[in-house]
Amino acid sequence: MSKTNRGRFFEDYQLGEVLHHAVPRTVGEGERALYHALYPARHALYSADSFAQSSGLKASPLDDLIAFHIVFGKTVPDVSLNAVANLGYAQGRWLLPVWPGDTLRAESEVIGLKQNSNGKTGVVWVRTTGLNQHNEKVLEYVRWVMVRKGNLDAAAPETTVPDLPDVLTVEQLRVPEGLDFTHYDFAHAGEPHRWGDYEVGEKIDHVDGVTVEEAEHMIATRLWQNTAKVHFDTSARPDGSRLIYGGHVISMARALSFNGLANAQMIAGLNGGAHANPCLSGDTIRAWTEVLDKAETAAPGVGAIRLRLVATKGGAPFELRDEAGKYRPEVLLDLDYWALMPR
């Protein structure tokens, strides 16, 4: 038993330590096809080489969230195997497209530690970086999780809480080299609405819903080599149900947002996100979006739009919090991201 990974506990993390996550992964056409089979993904840039090429890219890259899930999955054995809760994301940036044939690996630096007052758990902040086979960074984000202590007698570390801005500035976003939306084909993309047609404060109900099944979310979560027991083993939780990987909800909501945001083609930044309530098999996932901000970019024809993407499992659209300010019980996800659109 000593040869198996029991996961790290709170006292096992050192500030400044770099975790080199295991098992690099080559991704390709198979992962792309599975992404389209698991989510109702239709953004044209990730669906057709021709569309990507007419937007100045060499081919259709893999969906931005494939990169995120692969990198996230690698961190699980080192970061969240003993996690009690996934508390938040910040400062997420997509730095380079991932192409079929690329091999991804991941590293995380411990940038914050804070033991909780109960002495049984603590919060760990990590800045995770995804790299390709050329050692180029393709993705980075900060994530913080609440982790159990393995040894309650272990001394508390010095508290260090990183200073994390709530929002990325548009200058921090990386627009893929060559991206050019000046000849954008709105008919092929599926909707006529350009960057200029969206107003800050506007809300969009994405209308469609998907009732999720056990086999699907397990197939998805395994595809990302995410090994957290609660997603697969019905004996891992007291209620005998599998907890659906929060990233599955992110991808489902993002794909559903095509209906109303078909031209929000690329995800460039992740400002923050909360998994407000657990998602279980049988839930019907719906989504709505609020436009939070808009900015121009230096790339030809490319605008940036900041969006709040909310996934729910029922209730009316546009309802987020109750009177006490808590997320309503039907809210699954509250995600704040920057997307790139044709201006």
Added chain:
Amino acid sequence: MSKTNRGRFFEDYQLGEVLHHAVPRTVGEGERALYHALYPARHALYSADSFAQSSGLKASPLDDLIAFHIVFGKTVPDVSLNAVANLGYAQGRWLLPVWPGDTLRAESEVIGLKQNSNGKTGVVWVRTTGLNQHNEKVLEYVRWVMVRKGNLDAAAPETTVPDLPDVLTVEQLRVPEGLDFTHYDFAHAGEPHRWGDYEVGEKIDHVDGVTVEEAEHMIATRLWQNTAKVHFDTSARPDGSRLIYGGHVISMARALSFNGLANAQMIAGLNGGAHANPCLSGDTIRAWTEVLDKAETAAPGVGAIRLRLVATKGGAPFELRDEAGKYRPEVLLDLDYWALMPR
């Protein structure tokens, strides 16, 4: 909400109008593998490059029904989002093989309109064409659907019902360039029966059955970017069940027909088809075939065979209609197609 697609209603269609369907799609090895995972597909020409090459093709093309499903899926947002019923198919022709790496798009011309006497619905006929990245036609077919009126006060269009022959002649079929079955390997193909061994009127029980599950049909239907709510959202139908995409039944029945028709390698024409009854998760799909006609083609060693493929969810094989001439309740599909076989 104004930014989302509510779908077209009957009064939104104009005779002669061409609909350019959104979101081109690059298809490849991933879609091929998923097709083999979702259906018990074993026709050798689509399973092995070596077999396709010994039949005169450059490589194994993607299954003919992958092309059909991808093209069909693209039409859903513009043609059948408000459809009450999918009434029929005619004049379907596979014009070119689809190769891994091809990018498909679709267009539909409105070729018929007829408002129903109830004033609430109408029938729309479209001729849909699938094209590849070279703007070559790979597939065309006529489909007609019953669509709701959005505005009951909208004037009825002039009635135009297209003249659609019940059956394609063998001269209308397009045999892929280079196809040559003179050195056909029956052992590798799986059965010894050649074109000459089948008689018009012969019926074949394909014996095998597959009990379908929710996750499978959703994965399949999403893979074709088909967005019809009833396949995914259990709240979209009054009975709380998901309706299985009719094309899923077509692919399942065609794959099951390998057992007895392993050498009916390629689908060349779709004469007609009816989805006789809904298919739901838990149904066990079986299939039988009746040989309707046979014809020679100009290609070396290649014969054409016209087949009625019937899918059922129970009952005895070869039972199709009741005494009143209606489809029996266990019949799911009645499909009339031309296939290419070694002579």
Added chain:
Amino acid sequence: MSKTNRGRFFEDYQLGEVLHHAVPRTVGEGERALYHALYPARHALYSADSFAQSSGLKASPLDDLIAFHIVFGKTVPDVSLNAVANLGYAQGRWLLPVWPGDTLRAESEVIGLKQNSNGKTGVVWVRTTGLNQHNEKVLEYVRWVMVRKGNLDAAAPETTVPDLPDVLTVEQLRVPEGLDFTHYDFAHAGEPHRWGDYEVGEKIDHVDGVTVEEAEHMIATRLWQNTAKVHFDTSARPDGSRLIYGGHVISMARALSFNGLANAQMIAGLNGGAHANPCLSGDTIRAWTEVLDKAETAAPGVGAIRLRLVATKGGAPFELRDEAGKYRPEVLLDLDYWALMPR
């Protein structure tokens, strides 16, 4: 009905006969992605081209069990369609890696026959060989099954029971050409334990579990073009449940064994195996391993390790047989194989 395959019965097999199994199959990136989606597979050599290249291979081969399942699936229509039980495996050897783009086919020679004393069934031994498009052997193994007689009056064949050693010697194992573990990256592989760290007799509980669902095992089994009715058709067994393909349990257990055996990278030999009890949807598969033997190989840095891999659906780890020597009811699989590890 005469055109469909009813399968072979015991009296249909002749000693020395070679069965050329139908439907060659080209395998590629799609099958690789699906393997990662269906099993929690993380062995680095099959996950990343970079890791395989730093181990002396040209790229990441397809998982050894993909080769096994594809070859096994081809034999089903000719060997086990009327099988009552899959009795055992022996002398399995992986002879060449399978690369994306390879086309596999299979042949089996009948090497043993023995009618049972009840006169209703008999045992058939076949030596199955998988070949690639260059007619090179990639895999071979012996399997024996109990098959029903179709005609109870058919004469019993002369009894021939092949002499099958229980274990392959290390000299019989084929190490892939070029394989070199001298620069092995243990951090990327996921665990620090090398060949020298394992002791004969050591037992490892792999800790993790996966509760299996119907859609998943059907998707997997179909992917290998395995057509045995009992895996797909709920009416094929008296209890209305689908029997999960034994190979699905093998792959699940092997993937779970990553946790504790991350460096047992390649499967080189299959000494034997028993499917001790049926696996059904809803079972939670767990695994444990016992180290049976160790040996050096001539390849640089490469050791061989003989492992007993046991899959269970409950119970305590390391429990295999009851007091009467029978497999305990929760044991699903008892597999004896040779793997290659960094020394």
